[in-house]
Amino acid sequence: MNAEPAHPRDVMRAYITKNGMKTSRQRELIAETFFGVDGHLSIDELLERVRVEDPRIGQATVYRTMKLLAKAGLAEVRQFGDGHTRYERAHGDQEEHHDHLICTSCGKIVEFVNPQIESLQARVAKQHGFVVTHHKMELYGTCEDCQRLHRR
Amino acid sequence: MNAEPAHPRDVMRAYITKNGMKTSRQRELIAETFFGVDGHLSIDELLERVRVEDPRIGQATVYRTMKLLAKAGLAEVRQFGDGHTRYERAHGDQEEHHDHLICTSCGKIVEFVNPQIESLQARVAKQHGFVVTHHKMELYGTCEDCQRLHRR
DNA sequence: CTACCTGCAAAAAGTTTGCACCCTC
DNA sequence: GAGGGTGCAAACTTTTTGCAGGTAG
Numbered sequence: 312m313n314a315e316p317a318h319p320r321d322v323m324r325a326y327i328t329k330n331g332m333k334t335s336r337q338r339e340l341i342a343e344t345f346f347g348v349d350g351h352l353s354i355d356e357l358l359e360r361v362r363v364e365d366p367r368i369g370q371a372t373v374y375r376t377m378k379l380l381a382k383a384g385l386a387e388v389r390q391f392g393d394g395h396t397r398y399e400r401a402h403g404d405q406e407e408h409h410d411h412l413i414c415t416s417c418g419k420i421v422e423f424v425n426p427q428i429e430s431l432q433a434r435v436a437k438q439h440g441f442v443v444t445h446h447k448m449e450l451y452g453t454c455e456d457c458q459r460l461h462r463r
Numbered sequence: 464m465n466a467e468p469a470h471p472r473d474v475m476r477a478y479i480t481k482n483g484m485k486t487s488r489q490r491e492l493i494a495e496t497f498f499g500v501d502g503h504l505s506i507d508e509l510l511e512r513v514r515v516e517d518p519r520i521g522q523a524t525v526y527r528t529m530k531l532l533a534k535a536g537l538a539e540v541r542q543f544g545d546g547h548t549r550y551e552r553a554h555g556d557q558e559e560h561h562d563h564l565i566c567t568s569c570g571k572i573v574e575f576v577n578p579q580i581e582s583l584q585a586r587v588a589k590q591h592g593f594v595v596t597h598h599k600m601e602l603y604g605t606c607e608d609c610q611r612l613h614r615r
Numbered sequence: 616c617t618a619c620c621t622g623c624a625a626a627a628a629g630t631t632t633g634c635a636c637c638c639t640c
Numbered sequence: 641g642a643g644g645g646t647g648c649a650a651a652c653t654t655t656t657t658g659c660a661g662g663t664a665g
Contacts, residue, residue, distance in 0.1 A: 333619055333664050354654085369622040374655065390542035394630085394654070412593050425587050431580045432602055439573055440607030441564050448600040450584055455592030485639050485644055506629085521647040526630065546628070546655085 319346045319385050319400075326383035340364055341376040342385075351389055351397040351420060391449070393418060410448040416457035471498045471537050471552075478535035492516055493528040497538065498552060505547040539597060553597070562599075566606035573606070 323342050327334055344361050345352065352360075358373045377398050380386040389397045391413055402408055408429065412421040428448070436443040469477075475494050479486055496513050497504065504512075510525045529550050532538040541549040560581060564573040580600070588595040 331619090335620055335664075337621070367622075371623080371656080372621060375620085388544055390544055392540055392542055396654080412588060412591055412595075414593070415596065421591050421593075423587055423591065425583060428580055428583045428587070431577060431583070432600075435575055435577050435580070436564060436602055436604060439564055439575065440610075441566070441573075441602065441604045442610060443564075443602045443604035444567065445604075446600065446602040448584075448598065450588050450593065450595045450598040452588060452593045452595035452597075458592075458594060483644085487639075487645055489646070519647075523631075523648080524646060527645085548629080 322385055323380065323383055326379075332379075337365075337368055337372050338376050338379070340368070341373055342380060345377070345380065345386065345398065346400060349400070351391075351399050353395040353397050355395070357398070387445075389447075391420070408445075410450070412450045412452070412454075414454035414457055415451050416453050416460075419454050419456075421454070474537055475532065475535055478531075484531075489517075489520055489524050490528050490531070492520070493525055494532060494537075497529070497532065497550065501552070503541055503543070503549040503551045505549050507547070509550070536596075539599075541599070560598075563601045564606075565601055565603050566609055567603050571606050571608075 320339070320342060323338070324334055327338075341357070341361050344364070345357060348357075348360065354370065354373050354377065357377070358368065358370050361368050361373065377386060381388055381398070385401050386398045387401045389399055389411075391397065391411075409422045409424045410428075412423060413419070414421075432446060433443065472491070472494060475490070476486055479490075493509070493513055496516070497509060500509075500512070506522065506525055506529065509529070510520065510522050513520050513525065529538060533540055533550070533553075537553050538550045539553045541551055543549065561574040561576050562580075564575060565571070566573075584598060585595065
């Protein structure tokens with residue numbers, strides 16, 4: 312119930328070892344960079360940041376590493392429909408979960424947490440006999456700024 | 464509050480006319496086919512069905528028409544992360560909106576409606592200054608049957 | 616040393632676009 | 641008839657893959 316939150320780096324190493332893979336300088340760097348950022352990174356954004364430290368990193372390596380982190384349960388994939396796959400740090404439990412408000416006009420992404428919705432979701436799931444492990448909720452619309460701009 | 468649920472075909476025609484566009488045999492066929500199916504269609508699936516009626520339809524036309532239907536508020540885009548953009552029939556108003564419960568074990572998809580969640584979503588959006596046009600909510604977990612099977 | 620990993624570039628896969636011709640309005 | 645629509649294929653974009661050489665275990 313209150314397990315020490317293992318450092319992502321160690322979870323990754325454990326996953327790698329367990330699956331007969333090998334660690335590498337690149338994987339460590341990409342993971343370190345990814346976990347040091349709070350938000351929704353596209354591959355390009357992540358690659359850019361990683362290349363600050365090491366310009367020789369190839370983008371294929373970033374793709375491969377992020378898939379690995381997703382499989383290891385350390386990253387979550389998000390598709391907001393702008394044609395860019397994004398990754399976000401995975402959260403250990405529902406408590407920390409947040410959802411997204413997405414402006415379809417300017418692309419702005421706002422995160423929010425609403426415990427009431429979470430508990431209603433749990434209730435709905437229960438009514439249908441489901442035990443929910445995770446969920447995605449995205450509200451699409453127009454943010455304040457864009458409403459102002461488009462107002463006639 | 465209780466507007467006649469206009470036939471999608473008519474909504475589309477109205478949208479087309481209002482925006483100085485023109486109707487066409489292809490658009491009518493694609494829309495008719497799309498609205499005749501209940502589910503989440505990928506472009507290829509839709510194209511396949513449309514070509515049963517008219518093998519000359521080009522896939523670009525399907526892409527273009529689905530974008531049009533989405534803009535007209537008649538279709539919703541879904542990205543389930545398999546690399547295929549899918550469209551689903553949109554519902555006229557929030558009342559009819561449904562969300563998804565997805566069993567990660569057997570793949571079962573259950574649709575549900577929960578007005579309380581909808582209204583909380585609207586409130587959250589308002590707090591952030593957003594005007595929401597649509598949303599997606601997917602709860603992932605294990606359904607009753609699969610829980611039974613996996614119980615130790 | 617034996618895999619596995621990486622970077623590069625080519626290949627895939629999905630979607631958009633340019634254009635000549637066709638069809639609504 | 642004029643202007644938008646279509647089909648085709650080429651162009652784009654994002655992601656995956658093949659391969660020669662590098663590196664962890």
